[in-house]
Amino acid sequence: MTAKPAKGISFLLKTAFINALVALVLFSLMVGIRTEAGSDGQLTYMTRFGELASLVGIVFGGSIVIELLRQWIGPTGTEKLVPPAIQSGMSFVGRYLAPALLIFTLLVPVIFYNQRYILDLAILVLTYVMLGWGLNVVVGLAGLLDLGYVAFYAVGAYSYALLATNFGWSFWVCLPLAGILAAFWGVLLGFPVLRLRGDYLAIVTLAFGEIIRLVIINWQSLTGGPNGVPGIPRPTFFGIPLDNSDDGLAAKLGIEYSSTHRIIFLFYLILALALLTNWVTIRLRRLPIGRAWEALREDEVACRALGINTTTTKLTAFATGAMFGGFAGAFFATRQGFISPESFTFQESALVLAIVVLGGMGSQLGVALAALAMIGGFELFRGLETYRMLVFGMAMVLIMIWRPRGLIGHRAPTVYLTKAQAISSDLVKEGHG
Amino acid sequence: MSGDKMSDKIGDKILGVDRLTMRFGGIVAVQDLSFAAERKKITALIGPNGAGKTTVFNCITGFYRPTGGTIRLTHDDGRVIALERLNDFRIAKQAKVARTFQNIRLFPGMTALENLMVAQHNALMLASGFTLLGLVGAPVYRDAEKRAINLATDWLRRVNLLDRADDAAGNLAYGDQRRLEIARAMCTEPALLCLDEPAAGLNARESAALSELLLSIRNDGTSILLIEHDMSVVMEISDHIVVMDHGVKIAQGTPREVRDDPKVIAAYLGTDEEEAVAVMEGGT
Numbered sequence: 151m152t153a154k155p156a157k158g159i160s161f162l163l164k165t166a167f168i169n170a171l172v173a174l175v176l177f178s179l180m181v182g183i184r185t186e187a188g189s190d191g192q193l194t195y196m197t198r199f200g201e202l203a204s205l206v207g208i209v210f211g212g213s214i215v216i217e218l219l220r221q222w223i224g225p226t227g228t229e230k231l232v233p234p235a236i237q238s239g240m241s242f243v244g245r246y247l248a249p250a251l252l253i254f255t256l257l258v259p260v261i262f263y264n265q266r267y268i269l270d271l272a273i274l275v276l277t278y279v280m281l282g283w284g285l286n287v288v289v290g291l292a293g294l295l296d297l298g299y300v301a302f303y304a305v306g307a308y309s310y311a312l313l314a315t316n317f318g319w320s321f322w323v324c325l326p327l328a329g330i331l332a333a334f335w336g337v338l339l340g341f342p343v344l345r346l347r348g349d350y351l352a353i354v355t356l357a358f359g360e361i362i363r364l365v366i367i368n369w370q371s372l373t374g375g376p377n378g379v380p381g382i383p384r385p386t387f388f389g390i391p392l393d394n395s396d397d398g399l400a401a402k403l404g405i406e407y408s409s410t411h412r413i414i415f416l417f418y419l420i421l422a423l424a425l426l427t428n429w430v431t432i433r434l435r436r437l438p439i440g441r442a443w444e445a446l447r448e449d450e451v452a453c454r455a456l457g458i459n460t461t462t463t464k465l466t467a468f469a470t471g472a473m474f475g476g477f478a479g480a481f482f483a484t485r486q487g488f489i490s491p492e493s494f495t496f497q498e499s500a501l502v503l504a505i506v507v508l509g510g511m512g513s514q515l516g517v518a519l520a521a522l523a524m525i526g527g528f529e530l531f532r533g534l535e536t537y538r539m540l541v542f543g544m545a546m547v548l549i550m551i552w553r554p555r556g557l558i559g560h561r562a563p564t565v566y567l568t569k570a571q572a573i574s575s576d577l578v579k580e581g582h583g
Numbered sequence: 584m585s586g587d588k589m590s591d592k593i594g595d596k597i598l599g600v601d602r603l604t605m606r607f608g609g610i611v612a613v614q615d616l617s618f619a620a621e622r623k624k625i626t627a628l629i630g631p632n633g634a635g636k637t638t639v640f641n642c643i644t645g646f647y648r649p650t651g652g653t654i655r656l657t658h659d660d661g662r663v664i665a666l667e668r669l670n671d672f673r674i675a676k677q678a679k680v681a682r683t684f685q686n687i688r689l690f691p692g693m694t695a696l697e698n699l700m701v702a703q704h705n706a707l708m709l710a711s712g713f714t715l716l717g718l719v720g721a722p723v724y725r726d727a728e729k730r731a732i733n734l735a736t737d738w739l740r741r742v743n744l745l746d747r748a749d750d751a752a753g754n755l756a757y758g759d760q761r762r763l764e765i766a767r768a769m770c771t772e773p774a775l776l777c778l779d780e781p782a783a784g785l786n787a788r789e790s791a792a793l794s795e796l797l798l799s800i801r802n803d804g805t806s807i808l809l810i811e812h813d814m815s816v817v818m819e820i821s822d823h824i825v826v827m828d829h830g831v832k833i834a835q836g837t838p839r840e841v842r843d844d845p846k847v848i849a850a851y852l853g854t855d856e857e858e859a860v861a862v863m864e865g866g867t
Binding site: 430433434437438439441442444445447448449451452453454455456457458459460466561563564565566567568569570571573574575577578579 | 644671672676684689694717718768
């Protein structure tokens, strides 16, 4: 194609026409003809050409709109179209967005004290923020595509659940153990897959996630199989239970007991865990190991030529990501009070990976925003009932057209001499596994 | 190092390649190649396309495991390392052999400074107590990082990229990227620097600047092994030249000896000697 592709009216109409044609072919059988069992059990069919025509019309109009959007706010020529005033305004917002979000998050239990639904949703969002930040180490920094992240979430959850129910160990003892065990499994997974790259790595990690789930389902004597582990102890405030008993926290503080206390405690617990993940990741990025992860994502061969042990570097990335997944899993178990293999399906891995990709690989703020958008957005569209998934999917497609490299599309350097300049994501590699 | 000791070292070998053979299935890329690179000298490996130069490089720098032969690296302190037995990252880490690539391999999404910091990974890892000390912000690590930044700054200044330190490496001009790659290799503080066509794609002025840079690196005490097509660079800076063709060595000697060698001329340009002589002499 030439440097300046023709994108006039005729191009628009042509694209829209082709899309409409494809839609017509696809929908003509799916929508245009409907078969039903008649009263005597015989097969009857009826035509629905009206619906078919409207669908094709929507596709036609939709392609024009999307193409226009792509030309106006798409990645090509974005900078020129946005006036400098808005650009500086956006950079101002960008600078204060993270602290503002953090302050807001800290105040959520105060603002929404009586709204259990919002608090539960906030806890859920924070769990995914933490998972996203954990996976970000593996996918965003080290560039290793991991489709089985849920395995470490499961290991963390079952570690806490089994240790707590069998030995009665407290949450605060089990939490680090869950992280260590998950990291251990991360290393175990890391060893065989280190030679694999790209698609092959993705497939093997996907399989690993399934293996862990199948082991949990089938090892009935230990894990309870499909029945899961019930009666997982609730977390205590460093030994003081959060219930309405006489030695509960409420009684000790001399305030009236409310079940919201526990929710708020859980909220701050996951917030602290997520912030720990964030803090450690930010620190690690500025240490040699973090730089080696990013270098590995950029060019593995060059890393070897510089004397970097790519094997251990990959292993540490896997282990670090897995450890945070394990922490999140332990939290999940203590929050739910009951876990079963159903909570650890591939869909969870895909969701967390989608959060990392949507956020902009490697960006901490982007991952947090993406988790908010994905989990919060999913709840937001609840009113649409049947069309929820459709609208949600379309929203994601639109976002990826608008920002193909994620919400936060630049990389901040880890060290600078005079001035830290954001690096355009066009230059940053995604890694090959 | 004292002057006497320096003169002792003249003539001793940093790299000895003996009967190196590399086969890929039925294809013999390098056959019984023997040569030596002198300490604190620039040794050039030249030859027509497909002569096996890059294969030799990949054997020396651990990217290939040779089918046969030995590669010995002798450090300043007399330590001898068998490179053909080391592989992968250990060549750079333990044997202190650094390399650049024919097609530049920088970390494009990282800044020039970050590229040079990654090159000091092993030293910094040690100083950061394998991350633990660094994570808690121990002063030991802070000092080490400061020193690493200073070393990187020095090299950025030497390759004339100090004002581009905070720019993404992928945004640098082609010639700048070439020089940054050399700076990055030097930040590993190597004993032997292997350069794979460092002048490829450079204009005459950039080539001249490169020659100067390589001479200054040699004068600071780093031995250089060089693959290069640009005869003006090779003839100007090399102390010793090894000529390869079809996987075997066909000549070696000083630039002058090699230039006059009829076998070299034949290898480069068939048997039409006059034309070949013109090319070789055009280089000086």
